[in-house]
Structure formats: structure tokens, C-alpha cells
Amino acid sequence: MMNANAEQVPKDRRRGLARRWIGIAIAGSLPVGVAVVLLELAMGLGPALGLSGLTLLGLVAGGFRLERRDLGRQERDQAFARELLHHYPGAVMLVDGEGVVRQVCPQLEQRTGLSPESLLGRRLAGLDVDPLDGTLKHALDDCLASGEPWQGVVRCNTGGDAASTYQEAVLQPLTYPDGSLRVLVLMRDITQAWRSRLADQSELAHLRHLLGQVPAVVYQSCRDPRGRLTFFHISEGIRTLCGLTPQAVLDDPERLLERVHPDDQVAVEASVARSAVGLKLWHLEFRLISLDGSERWVEGLAMPERLAGGYTLWHGVLFDATQRKASEEQLGRLAYTDSLTGVLNRRAFFERGADVHAQARRQRRTLPVAMLDLDHFKQLNDRFGHAAGDLALQFFAEVCRESLRPYDLLGRLGGEEFALLLVDTEVDDAWVILDRLREAVGAIELDLGGHGVRFSVSIGLACLPPEGSLEATLSAADQALYQAKQAGRNRIVSVRERPVDASTTLPH
């Protein structure tokens, strides 16, 4: 088979042409190292079966490399070319400017199952699964229009039956001296490898999708012997937790560590270090501050694994624990607070009171303890209704919170009766604090249907010595309270002191 154009190109021009072709680089790569002979244009592929005037282009995996062979060594080059052509595990074709196959390599049928007759004189794009709009058609059109080489994978119906094949293809345009174009086409069947790659990719995409859907962050991190942390993987969920993209964390783990709440940073670092040393499950609840400033509780769980060189690898998850924490907090609050006034309930007052007393005992300190009771509360209830009484209790608790320090313990023991334990306070100071409180309560004015209603509080004060009992001291304070009521209300009576006079304001 002899190319008609080959006959028309004089020998000296072919030589010049061959030189011109030296330097053509074919971009791209093949997965397996291959070498292909590109014949001098004028000779086409036909002479590969009985060659003359050869220019050898070595196409090497990882980037085709064009090498010049001395034209004087034609014979050896021809043999080399035949050898390469023989070993190339696919089809080699020459296509004209219309995309019509003009020449094919002799081993075509053996390698592809396609007979030369089924291709010669036909458009190459006919091999496409979609000949009108397939990859090969577009690649060939582009190649002919731009004169640029192309490399890629095309889906072909080369098998002749329903099952299509995947062909790795290289299209190299060749310009003839008369300006006409040919395209050298190399095709190699990679169906099996491509299908398994597609399967791997789809499995990977499926897994990524799954991980993205899991309502948690899945990650893999590594700590080097110097304590530096790197992330190998972190799933999409991290965006919701702290606003950072997975890529941002992979690029710079510090960006995630910076998002840990300042109060939790020491705990996070210490727990990670402990897990690395003991190879124990890492489990911690901590807060992350999102890029938008919002705060989230995170529960982290990760299994460590020791790697060579002192590296530690963790496979872990981070859950958003914000909601659970909020409900726990709410439940906890309900368990220890009085729902009407928000102060401690009876049980919580005694539990926390025991802790405060234990600490005062260690410091050999005396604690001021008081009982407080709203005056004539029954009258207020009877005259303005139970809701008015509730309102008075809420206002009273509010004024107590404002007058006392956050760590003083105020509990509602029942009805309109409250107990108070003043932390780190001398008894003399307690008196001043309580009297200020008494005055503040007297200043409360309830607006009850146009009536400005005031009420007062009576207080009994006692001292809880280091070795005393909270219950007994409260009982003593209760007796002092009784005396305050007896003495006219709206006053403080200390177990050791005389009651002080004060005006009593009652609802009328």
C-alpha cells in the first residue's frame, strides 16, 4: 500500500521535511511505555512495511520524546521502526484531512479485531459510539482545525457488537509540504483497566458522598514525634461545624486548632497528647468557634494507631453536640432550680450548701446563713390573687440576684420562704448585705391593675461554724426569723443580735 502523496514529494524535499519534523513534540503520555515510529510524511505508513526516508520519533511514556535519527542510518531506523510498529499493542492509522482512514498498520486485525477493509476509506469518527457527536469526532475535528495534537480516552464500538470498548488514543496532526493535513492515530484498547478505574472512581465518589451525608465529620489525622498535627482526610461536615472547608484544614491544620474555644484549647492539646502516649481512645467534648462567630459543642472520638518513626495516626469522628449539650444543660437547670423564681430548689441548695460548707471547714471559716420570708404574703395573695403573689416572688428573687454575688447560694425552701448562704463573707458584712437587700425588697412596687403594691421581707441570720451543721444553723436562723416576725416584720434578727426596727409596708 503506497500513499499517493508520497509519490509526489521529491526525495530531497522529503529529506528537508524530515528535518523540519525533528523538533515536533507530541504532548501527553501513555500509561505504558510505548515507542512508535512516525514515518516521514511523504512515505506514509505503507513504507513501514518496506520503508524508505525514515524519520524516527520516539514516543516515550510520561511525555513523548522526539529524537532525531541520522537519516544516513536509514536502514537501521527502518528495522527499528518495523520493530516498534510490531510491538505497539494497538492500532496505528493515518487519516486524511477529511478524517478518512487512508492507511492502517498490518497488525490491525490481529490487535483490534477490525479488518482493514472495515476502516480504509471510511471516516475514523465512525468508530465512535456516537459517530455524530462522539469524543473521537470532536478530537479529530479539533486536531484538523487547530493542527494541535490530542490525547485522551474514547469510547468506541470497535468490537462490532453491542459492547463498546475504551481506547486510549493519540492524534498527531502532520502537515504535508503542499499544506494538506494527515493525522497519525494511535489507539490502544484499555477497556478492562478503564472499566475498573471507572468502578473505583464511582465507588470512591459513592464513599465521598456517603461521608458527606453522615451527620458527623470523619477524619484521619497524624501527629509527628514533635507534636505537629496533619490531616490526611477530613469530610465535608467540617464546614457546618466551624465554617472551614476540608481543603483549608488539609492545607493548614492550625486553622482548625485556632477555632477551638480558648477555654478548651489546653484540654484538647492535653487529651490528644495523652491519647498519643497511651494509645487509648481519644474522647473529648469541646467547643469550636465558627468563622461566623457562633459557638458549637463538639464531641470527638478517635482511635489512635502507632506508626513507624513515632508518628501517631487517628481515625476519628467529630459530632455536633450543641443540641445535646443545650438539652442537658436545660435538664440540669430544671433539676436544680425552682421553676417559678429561677433560684436553687431545696435539694440543690442543701447539696451545694454542703460543698460550700466543706470548703469553709477546710479554711476554718464561719459562714453567714439566713432565712428570708416575705411578710403578709397571704394577704397579698388573697387581695390580688395568686398570680400577683407569683409576681412578687419573681421580683423578690430578681432583687436578690441583683443584690448578692453570683456565687452566694439562694434557695427556695418552699412557699415564700428562702434560705441564703453567703460565701466568703464575715458576719458583720452579712448584716450590711442583708439590710441592703431588705431595703431593695421594700423598694419593689408591683403594678397590679393600677395599684402600686409594695411588700417587705423579714430575715433571720445565724452563723455556720466550721464544725457545725447546715441544717441546725438554718433552724437557728429560722428561729431568728420568727423573732423578726414577732418584732413587727421587715427587719433582720441575728441569733446573737437584737432585732432592728424598720417600717413595714403592706399591701392595702
Ligand SMILES: Nc1nc2c(ncn2[C@@H]2O[C@H](COP(=O)(O)OP(=O)(O)OP(=O)(O)O)[C@@H](O)[C@H]2O)c(=O)[nH]1
Ligand atoms: N402566689 C403564691 N403563693 C404562695 C406560694 N407558695 C406559698 N404561697 C402562699 O404563701 C402564703 C404564706 O402565708 P403565711 O404562711 O400565712 O405567711 P404570711 O401571710 O406571709 O405571714 P407572715 O409570714 O407571718 O408575714 C400562703 O397563702 C400560701 O398559699 C406560691 O408559690 N405562689
